[in-house]
Amino acid sequence: MRILVLNGSPRPGGNTKQMVNSFKEGAESAGHQVDVVDVCRKRIGGCIACEYCHTRGKGVCIQKDDMQEIYEMLQNTEMLVIASPIYYHGISGQLKCVIDRFYASVSPGNPSGLKKVAMILSSGDADMYDGAMFSLQGDFLDYLGLENMGVYTAHGAENGSLEKLEELKRFGASIR
Numbered sequence: 001m002r003i004l005v006l007n008g009s010p011r012p013g014g015n016t017k018q019m020v021n022s023f024k025e026g027a028e029s030a031g032h033q034v035d036v037v038d039v040c041r042k043r044i045g046g047c048i049a050c051e052y053c054h055t056r057g058k059g060v061c062i063q064k065d066d067m068q069e070i071y072e073m074l075q076n077t078e079m080l081v082i083a084s085p086i087y088y089h090g091i092s093g094q095l096k097c098v099i100d101r102f103y104a105s106v107s108p109g110n111p112s113g114l115k116k117v118a119m120i121l122s123s124g125d126a127d128m129y130d131g132a133m134f135s136l137q138g139d140f141l142d143y144l145g146l147e148n149m150g151v152y153t154a155h156g157a158e159n160g161s162l163e164k165l166e167e168l169k170r171f172g173a174s175i176r
């Protein structure tokens with residue numbers, strides 16, 4: 001299956017990206033196609049709530065920025081992975097902008113191949129995931145009706161550890 005990872009960390013070799021890389025390695029070994037978008041390397045503005053997409057735009061966002069390539073990828077993706085460092089108890093602001101822009105065309109009534117979701121989260125401290133979990137439950141499971149494939153977290157010394165990266169690799173390899 002095609003898997004799209006939206007990586008919200010700005011650090012190229014950071015803790016989140018290491019987990020993403022291990023996940024990708026595992027998933028590719030199981031025959032999946034994994035696309036990773038480092039959203040902090042993109043020029044993607046926040047939703048401006050103009051409602052163009054829900055009126056004249058008919059599902060097309062008025063902002064012509066790098067979000068256009070993500071809209072296209074979302075149409076051909078079966079599984080979405082939200083990967084992010086925890087910033088002030090939530091996902092990074094850059095990634096939040098991307099998710100807010102789903103408003104234009106990713107909705108329950110919209111035919112798209114998107115069926116599954118997972119999260120990969122990195123933090124300094126333990127038990128920092130309630131904000132991200134609230135979004136997973138409310139936005140992705142309840143609202144979009146996606147299947148929960150799992151939440152993988154690392155905090156403190158777990159970040160970058162061999163055990164954690166192996167866990168992410170096994171997760172990727174286990175996807176069916």
Ligand SMILES: Cc1cc2nc3c(=O)[nH]c(=O)nc-3n(C[C@H](O)[C@H](O)[C@H](O)COP(=O)(O)O)c2cc1C
Binds near residue numbers: 013
């Ligand atoms: C702006 C900012 C806010 C942060 N807020 C939190 C926080 O609320 N709780 C926490 O445990 N760690 C927090 N951290 C630490 C990061 O979540 C942690 O270092 C993480 O491993 C970074 O992942 P990365 O290497 O992929 O960027 C914050 C870091 C930054 C830069």
